[in-house]
Every structure is written in C-alpha cells, then in structure tokens.
Amino acid sequence: MIELPEGLADFTARAGWADARVEPLPGDASFRRYFRLERPDGATAMLMHAPPPHEDPAPFLHVAHWLNENGMRAPAILAEDAAQGWVLTEDFGNDRMRDWLDDHPADERAAYEAAVEALAALHRLPPGPFAPYDMAVYAREAALLTEWYCPAQGLEVDAAGYAAAWEEVLAPVLSRQTPGVTVLRDYHAENIMLLGGKASAPQGLIDFQDALVGHPAYDLVSLLQDARRDVPVDLETAMLVHYAHHAGVADDEFIADYALLGAQRNAKIVGIFTRLDRRDGKPKYLGMIPRVWAALERDLAHPALEPVARWFDVNIPDDLRAANGAFPA
Known part of the structure; x- marks a missing residue:
C-alpha cells in the first residue's frame, strides 16, 4: 500500500x-x-x-x-x-507527446510542428516577469559537467579554462537575447501534453517552474535535442526551418546561437544525469547520456564553439567520449 x-x-x-x-x-x-x-x-x-x-x-x-x-x-x-x-x-489527461509518439510514430512531424508553433507563439509575447538567463546562470549550469561528470570518470581537468571558454562563446549570445523571451527551460516531449487526442492538438505545458527570460533558441534546443527520445537530425533541421517561418528568424547568428545553447544545455544535462546517479541514487538517467553526448558533439562542430570544442579535445579523452554512459566502478 x-x-x-x-x-x-x-x-x-x-x-x-x-x-x-x-x-x-x-x-x-x-x-x-x-x-x-x-x-x-x-x-x-x-x-x-x-x-x-x-x-x-x-x-x-x-x-x-x-x-x-x-x-x-x-x-x-x-x-x-x-x-x-x-x-x-x-487534469491534462495522459497523452504526453512522448507516449503518443511511441504509439503513433507516423504522427511525429505533426506533433513537432505543433510544439514548434506553440513555442513561436510564446516568443511573440513580451518576456514574462522572470529573472534573466544571464552569464552567471549559463556558467553555473555548464560547470555541472566538470563538477560531476569529470570526477565520475576519474578525470582531472582544467575547470578554469572550461569556464573561460564558455564565457568567451556565450558573450555574443547574451548580447543577442535582449529583450529576450520567456524560456521554460525544460520544453520537451515528456513535458508537452496533447489535449485533443491527436498529434496536432493544442500543446498543454507542464514543468515550467524554472522559467527565466533568455534566448528563443534555448527551448527549441530542449525540444529538438531531447535527452529522453531520439529526434532524427533531418526532423531537427526541418523544425528549425518551421520555427524560422513562424517566428521570423532565419539568419546565421540564430543557428550559431542554437548550437551554442545546445552545447551548453547538453553539457549541463550530462552533469545533471551524473549527479542523479552519484548523489541521488537514480542510475536510470545514465542510459540517456550517450544520446545527449551525441547531440553535444554535433553542436561542438559548429565554428562558434571552437574554444569550447578545443577544451573538450584536450580534456576529455576520445575513448571516454565514445563510451560516455559508462563510469569506472
């Protein structure tokens, strides 16, 4: 009982x-x-x-x-x-987007189009009365990788160099996120409810208590580089175009910011999932790290990430980057 x-x-x-x-x-x-x-x-x-x-x-x-x-x-x-x-x-019911797509895989594109359109609608609003997604928050989140993942792998890394690399690459992002939009921070298929019993139904939002005012690319990354389900790269690309159509952004700076915030978020998630295992006794999240790391590697390939990518090349051995879900006993 x-x-x-x-x-x-x-x-x-x-x-x-x-x-x-x-x-x-x-x-x-x-x-x-x-x-x-x-x-x-x-x-x-x-x-x-x-x-x-x-x-x-x-x-x-x-x-x-x-x-x-x-x-x-x-x-x-x-x-x-x-x-x-x-x-x-x-009560929003039981139709989470993640579960719906498990049962209705043919609806994937329609569901993601609706989710992107809901995000674009949020971004057309003035930013809410929330704290800013500033450099201190970005840096604190990115540092979760060096604080948790690296020790779990038995690595001694250049934490100061890591922080400096992130500050260098994120400074342009901060200059481009004013006045900003409301960022829900955990906008993905497990936190979207389909309210009308179909993939294109209105999007019910949950798990948004950590909202800040920041860059419109952040929640798009959360949705399209989902830590919990595979989003095909061609669908990710198509949804970036779909967002650009509805939100009126379609320039190289936005794509660079998408990669920068994708790398920042994915580094954070690797640290969080490690912490959930090591501190909180929740090992199930370790199985998701390879998916997150694969997205991180794609983001690091963008030229805007060069200082951070160089840090990873020097500090995280190739064999660990290939076996990123396993920790020493």
Missing part, C-alpha cells in the same frame, strides 16, 4: 475534493509527487505535492498564472497552499 503524504486529506477537503479517489502517479527527477483525483461523478484533477524544504511550488504558480493570463495553455490552478507544498490543477 502506497503511503500518502501527511496533509493530503485536509487539503483536498478544503479544495472541495474530499470525496475523490486518490491515484499516485509516477514522479520525475525531483522531490515532487503527483496524484490524480477522481470524483464519483468522473471529474478529475491533478494534485502536486512539492514539500518544503526540498521544493517550493510558488515559482510554478507564478509562471502558471502568467502563462494562462497570456493565452498559453498551462493547467488552470484550482486550489493552492504553497506554504505546505500543495497545488491542485486542471
């Missing part, structure tokens, strides 16, 4: 869902837990428990309210108690 969090019954009663059946749902890589509530009349809602001190639902609520107020499709907030970590939201 699954133990339910303390306070659940009290919160659902206050929210008007005391008679609902509670179904625990699989979680993610955080301390958050999710439950589906179903009333006797068949009405459903989603319950998130993001308990302090490890979690804080206030940022999720802040972004959700802004997205909904601006015509984007975040779940409606039905009840909230941020101090205790409870949020009750609209």
Whole structure:
C-alpha cells in the first residue's frame, strides 16, 4: 500500500475534493509527487505535492498564472497552499507527446510542428516577469559537467579554462537575447501534453517552474535535442526551418546561437544525469547520456564553439567520449 503524504486529506477537503479517489502517479527527477483525483461523478484533477524544504511550488504558480493570463495553455490552478507544498490543477489527461509518439510514430512531424508553433507563439509575447538567463546562470549550469561528470570518470581537468571558454562563446549570445523571451527551460516531449487526442492538438505545458527570460533558441534546443527520445537530425533541421517561418528568424547568428545553447544545455544535462546517479541514487538517467553526448558533439562542430570544442579535445579523452554512459566502478 502506497503511503500518502501527511496533509493530503485536509487539503483536498478544503479544495472541495474530499470525496475523490486518490491515484499516485509516477514522479520525475525531483522531490515532487503527483496524484490524480477522481470524483464519483468522473471529474478529475491533478494534485502536486512539492514539500518544503526540498521544493517550493510558488515559482510554478507564478509562471502558471502568467502563462494562462497570456493565452498559453498551462493547467488552470484550482486550489493552492504553497506554504505546505500543495497545488491542485486542471487534469491534462495522459497523452504526453512522448507516449503518443511511441504509439503513433507516423504522427511525429505533426506533433513537432505543433510544439514548434506553440513555442513561436510564446516568443511573440513580451518576456514574462522572470529573472534573466544571464552569464552567471549559463556558467553555473555548464560547470555541472566538470563538477560531476569529470570526477565520475576519474578525470582531472582544467575547470578554469572550461569556464573561460564558455564565457568567451556565450558573450555574443547574451548580447543577442535582449529583450529576450520567456524560456521554460525544460520544453520537451515528456513535458508537452496533447489535449485533443491527436498529434496536432493544442500543446498543454507542464514543468515550467524554472522559467527565466533568455534566448528563443534555448527551448527549441530542449525540444529538438531531447535527452529522453531520439529526434532524427533531418526532423531537427526541418523544425528549425518551421520555427524560422513562424517566428521570423532565419539568419546565421540564430543557428550559431542554437548550437551554442545546445552545447551548453547538453553539457549541463550530462552533469545533471551524473549527479542523479552519484548523489541521488537514480542510475536510470545514465542510459540517456550517450544520446545527449551525441547531440553535444554535433553542436561542438559548429565554428562558434571552437574554444569550447578545443577544451573538450584536450580534456576529455576520445575513448571516454565514445563510451560516455559508462563510469569506472
């Protein structure tokens, strides 16, 4: 029998869902837990428990309210108690884009076109009231690779040179991301819900609590260089063209920024997945590192990444780059 969090019954009663059946749902890589509530009349809602001190639902609520107020499709907030970590939201159902495409592979292009169009619509809005995606954030994220992956591989690397290379290549990106757009930061097939039972349905957004104001290429990279599912390179290329058509960007600088932010994000993810294994005892993410590393290698081939690519060539041996999902015992 699954133990339910303390306070659940009290919160659902206050929210008007005391008679609902509670179904625990699989979680993610955080301390958050999710439950589906179903009333006797068949009405459903989603319950998130993001308990302090490890979690804080206030940022999720802040972004959700802004997205909904601006015509984007975040779940409606039905009840909230941020101090205790409870949020009750609209139920978007079970049709995650990732799962849908597993069952309907012929719908891949249509689903990605709809996801790109939703992203372009977000980018046409003025940036939200969120903190900036500045150099300090980019650098801190990129450093996760040298802080976690390199030690796990038994490597002693030039961390200062790594940081300097990233600062050199990202400086032009910062100059081109003003005034910026809202960046959801984890926009990929596992965080997109298909609300109409088909691939081209409206895109329901979830897991956006870390939103910042930054560059429009970042969420595009998150979608098209997905750590969790293979996106064919020809589809990635086609969706870049599709985005350019809807967002009005089609220049070499944007493509360079896409590669730069792709490399930064993929380096970060390699570090995060290593940390999930080494610190949090969640080894399942290690199996995704080869996919992430392959995308990183493609990004590093862009001339805009030359200082960072040179650092990788000097500091990460070729045999480890070819066997990037395995760590020494």
